[in-house]
Amino acid sequence: xxxxxxxxxxxxxxxxxxxxxxxxxxxxxxxxxxxxxxxxxxxxxxxxxxxxxxxxxxxxxxxxx
Numbered sequence: 001x002x003x004x005x006x007x008x009x010x011x012x013x014x015x016x017x018x019x020x021x022x023x024x025x026x027x028x029x030x031x032x033x034x035x036x037x038x039x040x041x042x043x044x045x046x047x048x049x050x051x052x053x054x055x056x057x058x059x060x061x062x063x064x065x
Contacts, residue, residue: 004044011042031056 006013031039031048036055039045045055 004039004047005042007044008042033058 002013002015005011031053033056036045036048039048049055
């Protein structure tokens with residue numbers, strides 16, 4: 001998500017991590033309907049779909065990780 005948002009010059013992105021090492025535990029991402037709507041408004045829905053992330057249906061979150 002941060003990578004998509006940082007592509008816009010109007011959006012500044014900072015990422016903070018509490019762990020000193022990177023692991024796959026806890027790395028899941030969920031995209032809910034409202035989050036998808038924000039991505040649409042920012043023009044990123046096509047990028048998401050090209051990367052195999054389909055829009056969620058009402059009441060459902062898409063989990064990736």
